[in-house]
Amino acid sequence: MQDIATRVWNHKWKIDPIVRSLIDTDFYKLLMCQSVFRNRPRTQVRFSLINRSTHIPLADLVDEGELREQLDHVRTLSLSRGESTWLRGNTFYGKRQMFRPDFMEWFEKLRLPPYHLERHGDQYELTFEGTWPEVMLWEIPALAILMELRSRAVLKDMGRFETQVLYARAMTRVWEKVERLRDLDGLRLADFGTRRRHSFLWQDWCVQALGEGLGANFAGTSNCLIAKNNDVEAIGTNAHELPMVYAALADSDAELAQAPYDVLADWQEEHDGNLRIILPDTYGTPGFLANAPDWLAGWTGIRVDSGDPATGAETAIRWWQERGEDPRDKLVIFSDGLDVAKIEELHAQFQGRVRVSFGWGTLLTNDFRGLVDGDALAPFSLVCKAVSADGRPTVKLSDNPKKAMGPEDEVARYKRVFGVGEQVGVEVVV
Amino acid sequence: MQDIATRVWNHKWKIDPIVRSLIDTDFYKLLMCQSVFRNRPRTQVRFSLINRSTHIPLADLVDEGELREQLDHVRTLSLSRGESTWLRGNTFYGKRQMFRPDFMEWFEKLRLPPYHLERHGDQYELTFEGTWPEVMLWEIPALAILMELRSRAVLKDMGRFETQVLYARAMTRVWEKVERLRDLDGLRLADFGTRRRHSFLWQDWCVQALGEGLGANFAGTSNCLIAKNNDVEAIGTNAHELPMVYAALADSDAELAQAPYDVLADWQEEHDGNLRIILPDTYGTPGFLANAPDWLAGWTGIRVDSGDPATGAETAIRWWQERGEDPRDKLVIFSDGLDVAKIEELHAQFQGRVRVSFGWGTLLTNDFRGLVDGDALAPFSLVCKAVSADGRPTVKLSDNPKKAMGPEDEVARYKRVFGVGEQVGVEVVV
Structure with missing residues (x-):
């Protein structure tokens, strides 16, 4: 027997939201957010989505309207009472009250800041700009939304x-x-x-x-x-x-x-x-x-x-x-x-x-490799990174030159300052 | 949201019935039943369950109480109005009214006759005796019940x-x-x-x-x-x-x-x-x-x-x-x-x-071969056959001597009457 109310309720949703909670994110994001909220709350940071797998034409695969609907939905989310209770009351790594009251009060009031979306060729430019503790919480939902919209696009015509x-x-x-x-x-x-x-x-x-x-x-x-x-x-x-x-x-x-x-x-x-x-x-x-x-x-x-x-x-x-x-x-x-x-x-x-x-x-x-024609569900290398802070570009080198990012001159400067010599390149799969 | 009534209703069932309808059976059984109902309605026939895969200890695997509950449940079934309508109104092989009104009236009143169940060593003896049109309808439910009870026994302790x-x-x-x-x-x-x-x-x-x-x-x-x-x-x-x-x-x-x-x-x-x-x-x-x-x-x-x-x-x-x-x-x-x-x-x-x-x-x-330890879900050769009619034993030879059944002397007599010579044996898998 169908629960009629459930069926009717489900059909009232305009979209099937991918991210339905502000805590549908990585735990370390919240830990870092609390740290940033305490130590660098006013730093202006810009996050940017980067598709390192340029052979995946994200903007052809994922409809811009659907993407906007999903991103807009995330901006309607706020911490639920149960989520707040879980964060405040839970023991993490054996420690109670990992999240301080001042951070929790701020987080309970938080709505995610605006996003900026533009199509460039077959890719999207998706950026988030604002105070660091706010914009940093966009990273995970933005990635999860794009990954899942791509999955949905591939699955759309299957029996x-x-x-x-x-x-x-x-x-x-x-x-x-x-x-x-x-x-x-x-x-x-x-x-x-x-x-x-x-x-x-x-x-x-x-x-x-x-x-x-x-x-x-x-x-x-x-x-x-x-x-x-x-x-x-x-x-x-x-x-x-x-x-x-x-x-x-x-x-x-x-x-x-x-x-x-x-x-x-x-x-x-x-x-x-x-x-x-x-x-x-x-x-x-x-x-x-x-x-x-x-x-x-x-x-x-x-x-x-x-x-x-x-x-x-x-x-x-x-x-x-x-x-x-x-x-x-x-x-x-x-x-x-x-x-x-x-x-x-x-x-x-x-x-x-x-x-x-x-x-x-x-x-x-996300190991769907080889499961559909053209390997259209294989995972790919999508990241969302802090690209500037208070107007200055960020740099990442890592232990794999293929993962390095930032303006060329700054990369050179960082290599010099940190004494990074020759590195062995490792293929980035995902 | 759970439909509470559904959940409560489901928990009121004493068992999870395997056969829930008299038409959960093979179509040819109903065609043959109609033919028998017309031509040999009073013949007394005995059907018997035969496990040709004697290495499967059915009576150890399947609880006798559960088996009785399932068989008893089948005896409570009668043709529903919708099932009757489907049989009366449907086109089978391009023909309408395949099932005659006198047969349908009989079938609508039918309850399956009693069964006889005894344990012999690690096997069950399960027989059905009565007029041919009635007992013949036990064959498929009896087999389906034993097969599924065996599946359930194997699945019972899995996560x-x-x-x-x-x-x-x-x-x-x-x-x-x-x-x-x-x-x-x-x-x-x-x-x-x-x-x-x-x-x-x-x-x-x-x-x-x-x-x-x-x-x-x-x-x-x-x-x-x-x-x-x-x-x-x-x-x-x-x-x-x-x-x-x-x-x-x-x-x-x-x-x-x-x-x-x-x-x-x-x-x-x-x-x-x-x-x-x-x-x-x-x-x-x-x-x-x-x-x-x-x-x-x-x-x-x-x-x-x-x-x-x-x-x-x-x-x-x-x-x-x-x-x-x-x-x-x-x-x-x-x-x-x-x-x-x-x-x-x-x-x-x-x-x-x-x-x-x-x-x-x-x-x-039923191709679950190799999917669990000890291949405990592999299909096996269970049949339910008419073994006697008006007190005389039946015989089947088939084109494979390994599928022959009946008393030895009768098999010999049939071979002589039908002129069956040397046959090539083929392994019976299922």
């Missing part, structure tokens, strides 16, 4: 059973990965796949499937809404946007060289334990670690997010040893371009030498 | 996502078959998988998936309820039980030799066109055709249901040619142990030489 079988195949694929991961003793793995997910419902399915399949080895999800709905851990710490904006605001080369450490000094004031995770690759991991102050060696772990991951982890282990720390007490979080084979390999190489954790992203929540 | 992935894998497998069958020009294929289906819902899914995937090449289903619900053709003609019972009732060897033709003489009085399908293998195809009266050569087609199917079809083609018929006007229906590779092979060999049609059974609606 009902064809569609069900497509998801059957994708489910089977995820489950085969789960079955392999089950064999890894002491695995610790979390979902980091919000931003480039196939769709919200699909990410939700993947998280629940991992929960059942991996049991205690499943650490949680970066997605706050999915964590809340399924009562699992919300996972995440910090990201490149903090050092990128701090660096852009530096008034001299000396200040620039110091900027990444300033970020972590601010972070240390707010957080301890498992939240003290270093993301060292923004301007090259080797230089960052070589010049790091000693107090950073006392932090809990390092996240390896670009370059060859095994190399990154070995660098981290050597650094801890040089600073008199026992790597077996330290945590290495791998989070770049992971899939099962890579997870197995890294697990075999590092389990027992350090504590290892995996943040599994796009190839968890 | 939620594990279960969903199991079905995802099974769906993918069906769809891969559909994708291969799509390539066969002029294919004509129907579902014959009711009796040994994994479950009712699964058969229903398979039929709908075939409908979408094969389009006009999908001919329909043998299952009346699924045909009615999905508005597709109900397919089927007649089966071995008619010659088996007619033969058992014969008073002399001469009458016995004539019995299979008597069946078809009765059938011819009632049916024309595509319903005039010969099932020649009950006591050996070669002898049946050699001794057949000329009027049988005028029938529409032959169903090949045992032995090597290509040999059976070649035999049929030669016979038509000998009798001055053009095989290109004739229909060969393959219905024994089919799967995609065999369908492809037979299609390639016979398309253009005769009209070809496929009745696809167990490996359509």
Whole structure:
């Protein structure tokens, strides 16, 4: 029997909203937002969507009107009472009241600021400009909306059973990965796949499937809404946007060289334990670690997010040893371009030498490779980055020159200031 | 939003009934029932369930209490008004009022007769005794219930996502078959998988998936309820039980030799066109055709249901040619142990030489081979046959000695009467 009211209600929606909650975002965004709200609340930042997979003609695939409707819908959202209660009342990383009352009061009143959308050829230019704590919250919904609109565009003309079988195949694929991961003793793995997910419902399915399949080895999800709905851990710490904006605001080369450490000094004031995770690759991991102050060696772990991951982890282990720390007490979080084979390999190489954790992203929540004609559902490399701060361009180098971004002269200056030499290029899959 | 009434209603069911309708049965059962109701209404027949796969310990797998509940539930069923309307008003094989008013009046009042269930070691003895038109309708529900209870027993301890992935894998497998069958020009294929289906819902899914995937090449289903619900053709003609019972009732060897033709003489009085399908293998195809009266050569087609199917079809083609018929006007229906590779092979060999049609059974609606540990969901060979008529044992030889059944001395007598010599054994898969 149909619930008639539900059916009528559902048909009153003008659109099927992709993002239905302000906490349908990564946990680290909220942590960083609170940090920015406290330390740099008035910095003017510009975020910009960048499709690194230029062979995907996003503007041909995704209707501009539909895109605007979805973005407009996000601007109508505000924190619900239950969401606020969850953020205020929950224990994150073993700590209560992770979010301070002044931040929560601000967040409860927040509506996302306007966006700017223009079509350029077969791509969209989508930018967000405003105070940093506000505009930074656009990143994840903007990416999730574009990814899911692209999925919907591809699925539009499929038959009902064809569609069900497509998801059957994708489910089977995820489950085969789960079955392999089950064999890894002491695995610790979390979902980091919000931003480039196939769709919200699909990410939700993947998280629940991992929960059942991996049991205690499943650490949680970066997605706050999915964590809340399924009562699992919300996972995440910090990201490149903090050092990128701090660096852009530096008034001299000396200040620039110091900027990444300033970020972590601010972070240390707010957080301890498992939240003290270093993301060292923004301007090259080797230089960052070589010049790091000693107090950073006392932090809990390092996240390896670009370059060859095994190399990154070995660098981290050597650094801890040089600073008199026992790597077996330290945590290495791998989070770049992971899939099962890579997870197995890294697990075999590092389990027992350090504590290892995996943040599994796009190839968890969007592995539809080869499932439709022309591979039209294969994930692609879409990012949304802080491109300027108070009018100054930002720069990211990372440990992979193919992920570098920023104006050419500034990239050259940063390389000089941070002593980045020759880097090995690694193909960016997703 | 849940429909509260639906939820409460569903929880009031004491069991989850497997067979919920008297027309959740094969169409040919109803056609034959009408024929029996007219020609042999008072014959006392005994049907018996036979598990040819003795390595499957049905009585260990399936709880006797649950089995009784399901069988008891079937005895509460009667034809609904809508089902009666569908049978009375529908066009079957282009003909209206296929079912006569006197038969429909009887059927509308019918409740299935009692069953007899006993456990013997790790198997059940399940028998049905009574007048032929009544007991014959137990065959399909009895088989479907045992098959589905076995499925449920295997699925009982699986996790939620594990279960969903199991079905995802099974769906993918069906769809891969559909994708291969799509390539066969002029294919004509129907579902014959009711009796040994994994479950009712699964058969229903398979039929709908075939409908979408094969389009006009999908001919329909043998299952009346699924045909009615999905508005597709109900397919089927007649089966071995008619010659088996007619033969058992014969008073002399001469009458016995004539019995299979008597069946078809009765059938011819009632049916024309595509319903005039010969099932020649009950006591050996070669002898049946050699001794057949000329009027049988005028029938529409032959169903090949045992032995090597290509040999059976070649035999049929030669016979038509000998009798001055053009095989290109004739229909060969393959219905024994089919799967995609065999369908492809037979299609390639016979398309253009005769009209070809496929009745696809167990490996359509129950191909869960290899999908769970110990292959515990693999289909197996369960049948429910008329074993005696008015106290005399029935015999079936077929074109495969491994499918022969009946008392040894009677089998020998039938072989002599029907002139069956050496036969080639073919492994019975399902």
